[in-house]
Amino acid sequence: MLDFAKFTKYSRPGPRYTSYPTALEFSTDFAYDTYLEKLKGQDKKRPLSLYFHLPFCRNACYFCGCNVVFTSKEDKKIRYIDYLKREMDILSQHLDTSREVIQLHFGGGTPTFFSAEQLDEIITAIKSHFPNFAADAEVSCEIDPRHIDEAQMKVMSEAGFNRVSFGIQDFNEKVQVAVHRVQPYDITKNAMDLARKYNMVSVNVDLIYGLPHQTLETFMETLKLAVTLNPDRFAVFNYAHVPWLKKTMRKIDETTLPQPDEKLSIMQQTIDFMENNGYRMIGMDHFAKPEDELFKAIEKGELHRNFQGYTTKGGADLVGVGLTSIGEGVDYYAQNFKDMPSYEAAIDAGRLPFERGVTHSADDLIRQHVIMELMSNFKLDINRFETKFGVKFDEYFADALDELQPMVHEELLEIAPEKIECSPTGTLLIRNIAMAFDAYMKKHAGNKKTFSKTV
Numbered sequence: 486m487l488d489f490a491k492f493t494k495y496s497r498p499g500p501r502y503t504s505y506p507t508a509l510e511f512s513t514d515f516a517y518d519t520y521l522e523k524l525k526g527q528d529k530k531r532p533l534s535l536y537f538h539l540p541f542c543r544n545a546c547y548f549c550g551c552n553v554v555f556t557s558k559e560d561k562k563i564r565y566i567d568y569l570k571r572e573m574d575i576l577s578q579h580l581d582t583s584r585e586v587i588q589l590h591f592g593g594g595t596p597t598f599f600s601a602e603q604l605d606e607i608i609t610a611i612k613s614h615f616p617n618f619a620a621d622a623e624v625s626c627e628i629d630p631r632h633i634d635e636a637q638m639k640v641m642s643e644a645g646f647n648r649v650s651f652g653i654q655d656f657n658e659k660v661q662v663a664v665h666r667v668q669p670y671d672i673t674k675n676a677m678d679l680a681r682k683y684n685m686v687s688v689n690v691d692l693i694y695g696l697p698h699q700t701l702e703t704f705m706e707t708l709k710l711a712v713t714l715n716p717d718r719f720a721v722f723n724y725a726h727v728p729w730l731k732k733t734m735r736k737i738d739e740t741t742l743p744q745p746d747e748k749l750s751i752m753q754q755t756i757d758f759m760e761n762n763g764y765r766m767i768g769m770d771h772f773a774k775p776e777d778e779l780f781k782a783i784e785k786g787e788l789h790r791n792f793q794g795y796t797t798k799g800g801a802d803l804v805g806v807g808l809t810s811i812g813e814g815v816d817y818y819a820q821n822f823k824d825m826p827s828y829e830a831a832i833d834a835g836r837l838p839f840e841r842g843v844t845h846s847a848d849d850l851i852r853q854h855v856i857m858e859l860m861s862n863f864k865l866d867i868n869r870f871e872t873k874f875g876v877k878f879d880e881y882f883a884d885a886l887d888e889l890q891p892m893v894h895e896e897l898l899e900i901a902p903e904k905i906e907c908s909p910t911g912t913l914l915i916r917n918i919a920m921a922f923d924a925y926m927k928k929h930a931g932n933k934k935t936f937s938k939t940v
C-alpha cells in the first residue's frame with residue numbers, strides 16, 4: 486500500500502466545487518430584479534433542468550450536511566405543497582415554462598416523507614406547470630430506504646421516475662449507532678428490490694467515509710455488503726464535518742473520527758475494490774459500471790458537474806424550486822431562502838423566494854471551466870481551453886502553476902504544454918489541485934470555519 490503519511494499535510498479546508506464560485510460567494514448584492522431579468526433573458530431553446538427540494542425528515546442523522554427541516558407534523562407537509570404550487574405559479578410569470586424539461590430531481594431531506602398521494606399531487610402540479618417533458622428525461626428521487634413503501638415507488642414509476650438514489654452511508658452497527666441512523670441491511674435490500682420491481686433504469690447508493698469508528702477494515706465490510714445489492718452507481722462521499730454550520734454534527738465525538746492517513750487509505754482501497762468488482766471511478770466520489778452513459782460522456786468530453794453530482798445533461802438552465810434550492814444559468818447561480826418564514830413571506834407577497842446569488846465575471850467563467858474539468862475528468866485539455874477563451878493558459882495561470890509545483894514533484898499531477906493530468910494518487914487530492922485555480926481562496930485562507938477538510 487502507498488505511504489499516505491506524506492500526503493496528510495494536504496488535509497485542509499477546501500470547497501467540494503459543486504459550483505464555482507462556491508456558495509460562500511453567494512450574496513444579496515445579486516438583486517431580485519436582476520434575477521428576474523436573467524430568467525426572462527434565457528435562451529428559450531435551452532432546455533430546463535428542475536430541482537425540487539423536499540426538506541422534511543423525522544430524525545437527525547448526526548453527520549447530515551443537507552438542508553433539512555425536522556418534523557413529523559402532517560400539516561407542515563400539506564402547507565409546503567401549497568407553497569410549492571404557488572412558487573411555480575409565480576415562476577411561470579417570469580420564465581417560459583413551456584421549454585423542454587430534460588431533468589427533474591427530487592432532493593432532500595427525505596422526499597418519501599410525503600405519502601404516495603402527496604408525491605402524486607406534487608408531480609401532477611409540476612407537469613401542469615411544465616408540460617413539455619422530454620421523452621427521455623432523467624427523472625430522479627433521493628430515497629431513505631427506511632422510509633419507502635410500494636405505493637410510493639409505484640406512484641413515482643408511473644409518473645415517469647426512472648432513477649432513484651438510496652442513502653446507505655455505512656452498514657456497520659457501531660458506526661450506525663454513533664451517527665444516529667440505524668438501518669439494517671434487510672431494509673436497504675427491500676428498497677432495492679422495490680426499485681428493480683418497478684424497473685428503475687438506474688439505482689445509485691450513497692456511502693460516506695470518514696464517519697465515527699470507521700476503519701479501513703469496517704469500511705471494506707460495508708463495501709462488500711453494498712456490492713451484493715448490485716447498484717448501477719455508487720457515490721462514496723468524504724464526510725464533510727462542519728459542526729460550526731450544522732448543530733447535529735456536534736453530537737459526534739471527534740476523537741472517534743478516522744485520521745487523514747486512514748481516510749486516504751480507505752479511499753485508495755475503495756477505488757481498488759470498486760475496480761475489482763466491475764465499477765470504474767467517475768470524477769470525485771463517484772463510481773459506475775463501464776457501460777454507464779457517464780463514460781460515453783467522458784469520451785466525448787461532455788461530462789458535467791452540478792449541484793446534484795455528475796450528469797451527461799449539460800447545456801440546460803437549472804431552476805431550483807422550494808426551500809434553499811439553487812438554480813444555475815449560463816452566468817449566474819441563484820438560491821432560495823433557507824428559512825421557512827422568509828420563504829413563505831416572499832411567496833405570500835407574490836414574489837419568487839429568491840434570496841441571494843452570484844453573477845459570473847469573465848474571470849469566474851474561465852476558472853469555472855478549469856475547475857469543473859479537473860473535478861469531472863481529472864485533466865484539462867489546454868488547447869481546447871485556449872480556443873474557448875482566447876487566453877494563453879500559462880500566462881493567465883502563472884501563479885496557479887507555481888503553486889502546483891510541489892504537487893508536480895510529488896507526482897500528484899503532470900503539467901504539459903497541451904494538458905494537465907492527475908496521477909491516480911492525485912485524484913484523491915483533486916480538491917487541493919482545483920483550489921490552486923480558485924480566485925476566492927485567499928480571501929478565506931485565514932478562516933478555518935468555512936469549508937470541510939479535503940482529507
Ligand SMILES: C=Cc1c2[nH]c(c1C)Cc1[nH]c(c(CCC(=O)O)c1C)Cc1[nH]c(c(C)c1CCC(=O)O)Cc1[nH]c(c(C)c1C=C)C2
Binds near residue numbers: 722726793809810936
Ligand atoms: C453530498 C452531497 C452534499 C451536498 N451538500 C453537502 C453534502 C455532503 C453538505 C455541504 N455542502 C456545503 C458544505 C459546507 C462547505 C463545504 O464543505 O464545502 C457542506 C458540509 C457547501 C454547500 N453546497 C451547497 C451550498 C448551498 C453550500 C453552502 C452551505 C450552505 O450555505 O448551505 C449546495 C448544495 N450541495 C448539495 C446540495 C444538494 C446543494 C444544494 C441544492 C449536496
Ligand SMILES: C[C@H]1O[C@@H](n2cnc3c(N)ncnc32)[C@H](O)[C@@H]1O
Binds near residue numbers: 548551651722
Ligand atoms: C445526499 C447524500 O449526501 C451525503 N451526505 C449528507 N451529509 C453529508 C456530509 N456531512 N458529508 C458527506 N456526505 C454527506 C449522504 O450520503 C446523503 O445520502
Ligand code: SF4
Binds near residue numbers: 545553594629
Ligand atoms: S441524511 Fe438524509 S435522512 Fe438523514 S437527516 Fe440528512 S436528509 Fe434526513
